[in-house]
Amino acid sequence: MEYLNYPxxxxxxxxxxxxxxxxxxDCDTVNLSFNIDGLQLFKSSGKAMWPVLCAVHLKPITVFPITLTCGNKRPTDLHFLDDMVADLNDLQSSGLQHRxxxxxxxxxxxxCDAPAKALVRNTKLCSGYYGCDKCTQKGQWFNRVTYQETExxxxxxDEAFRHQTQEEHHHGNTPLLNLPIDMVKAFPIDYMHQACLGVMKKLLLIWSRGEKGCRMSVTQIQEVSSxxxxLKPEIPSIFSRKPRGLEELERWKATEFxxxxxxxxxxxxxxxLRDDLYLHFLSFSVVMCILVSSTTLKxxxxxAQQxxxxxxxxxxxxYGKTFLVYNTHTMLHITADAVLFDGLDNCSAFKFESFLHTMKRMVRNGRCPLSQVVKRIEERKEEPLQVQKQKITNSPKDRAFVLDSEEGCDVIDETEKNGCHLCRVYSNPQPLFLxxxxxxxxGVFQYKNTTTTMRWIPCETIKSIAMKTQMGDKTIFMKILHKL
Ligand SMILES: [Zn+2]
Structure with missing residues (x-):
């Protein structure tokens, strides 16, 4: 196992x-978050890296690696965390001097995703009977471990964790116990893995590949895909990916879910989708919208919890008892994390995922992957901060906004005059659903196409980016709520 630590x-x-x-x-305290995850380097071999990444929570958030581990299997002991723990303790006790x-x-x-979380906390896997990292309930077996208690x-x-009160949950100690953190609360439910790649993917698989009853017909699946x-041309460019059809579901990335x-x-x-299933999905969609936006969350x-x-x-x-697998169950715990971290994006793996993706691309062949990554990271050191994408561009998909008045707003011309943009404003907002x-x-509204006027709107009020689409004779505006 090769190993490298950046102090x-x-x-x-x-x-x-x-x-x-x-x-x-004005900033006295800098917040850091960390990510520990396995990164498989090649499809053909088991060679993987186990990087520890750090994110600095300033605007924009910056991610960098602090340790890199590379080997043919996952780490067999937790010593690869020792340097991180020592460095972090030192930094927390004496602070960082700058100018x-x-x-x-x-x-x-x-x-971390669930398997990595179990690894670094040295606990049972989430597929085990005492696998929930947030509550002590014993799982029940229905083809696999599920968590049927909901109330x-x-x-x-933290105290019970450190004393290993529920023995069945633990394998042993971990170097992370030497950090002054709450061993339960400091490990949030990650909505990227557990809601997007977990629950959302599960639902889509049931609807498109599942058993008869809940599955859509071939024609319905085609209609959803079409x-x-x-929607492709209507997706604002702040999104890194455009939608794909359901036939490519297996290849969808977390951002697509x-x-x-x-x-x-x-x-x-x-x-x-069948009305009852649609309403059930809508409750999930609404609640995730609430939890990603710190404004609605407050x-x-x-x-959201109800x-x-x-x-x-x-x-x-x-969908039956098997629906309550670990990922679904953890949705009962996710509101608390959203509140604690002021929105799910502050405690999700999304910001780390793109860095991991970049790291994977740094490895061009199988010879000494670690040194290839180290070299590329060295080259990137001088790179300036990432500039955030422009909100208004010359493309129609980047010109939809929802104003504070809840009116929909389409910027007609991206050049500003006297601090204003000429806009088509959609008045009389109606909810899309009740x-x-x-x-x-x-922030989801529908408007009659006949109720629009041209107006000059002050630039500073054009701030809530939206996705705009047509549905029959109505125009729909949906506010973009997650952190960009
Ligand atoms: Zn639980």
Whole structure:
């Protein structure tokens, strides 16, 4: 097993220097989050890297590696975490000096998918009977381990974890116990793996490949796919991917499942998926919209928890007991994490995923993958901060917004005059749906095409990017809620 450690203090300081100092003057504490995940390098061999990545939570978020491990199998012991723990303890106790200012350092969270979380916390896997990392319930076997209890769950605590109170949950100790973190709360439910690649994918597989009863007909599947492809030109360029048809479901990436879960699914399934299944999906879609946006979350977190409770219990009625596998079950715990971290994007693997993807592309052949990555990372060191994509471009798909008045707004000309843009404004907003709640709470509206006027709108009020599409004689605007 090859191993390399970048001293955290140095790499963190190099990163901090990239930010304009004016941006840092009001900031005393810098939040860091970490990601530990396996990265398979080649389809043909088991060769994998186990990088530990760090994200600096400033605008824009910057990700860099702190340790790189490469070998033919997953790590057999947890010593690859020792340097990270030592560096982090040092940084937390003495802070980081930059231009005569000492910044406090705070560990926000450690993001992992479920198998990696079990590995680094040295606990049973989520497929085991005591596998839930958030509550102590014992799983029940229905073809695989499921979690049938949905109410009055006994939550794990840092103290109970450190004392290994529920012995069956633990394999042993971990170097991470030496960090001053909450061993339960610091490991959030990651919505990228558990909601997008977990629950959303599971639902799509049931509807398109599942057993008769819940499965759509061939014609219906084709119709959903054709609607998805139809949306392609309307997807704002802030999205890295355009929708693909359901026949390519196995190849969909996490961002495609997110796009479906938060936005496109509501439109493309409408009138096709069985009504009761559609309403059930809508409750999931709405709740995830609430949890990714810190604004809606502040107002509706209690409602979100009730809705998730409904989603899980109703899911069992619709799809059977096997629906309550680990990923679905953890939806009962996810609201608490969203609240704790002020929105799911602050504690998700999305920001790390693109870095992992870049790292994978750094490896061009099978000879010494680690040194190839190290060389490329060295070359990238001088790169400036990533600039965020432009909101308004000359393309129609990047000109849809929802105003504070809830009116839809189409910027006609991207050049501004006297601080305003000429816009087509869609008045008289109507909710797209009323069940499970009024869709206006997540910024989803429909407008009659006849109720538009041309107006000059002040640029500073054109801020909520939206996806705009046609449905019959109505125009739909959906606010983009996740963090870009
Ligand atoms: Zn649980």
């Amino acid at each position: 955290l203090r140095d790499t963190f300081l190099d990163t901090l220097k990239k930010y304009p100092f004016e941006q840092l003057t 005569e200012k000492t910044f406090k350092v705070n560990v926000l969270c450690i993001v 009055e769950l006994t939550l794990r605590t 609607r998805l492809l139809h 997110r796009q479906f879960m938060l936005y496109t699914g509501k439109v493309v399934l409408r009138g096709i 107002q509706y977190s209690q409602y 809705l998730l409770q409904y989603f899980v219990v109703r899911g069992r009625e619709l 069940e499970p709640c009024n869709s206006s709470i997540i």
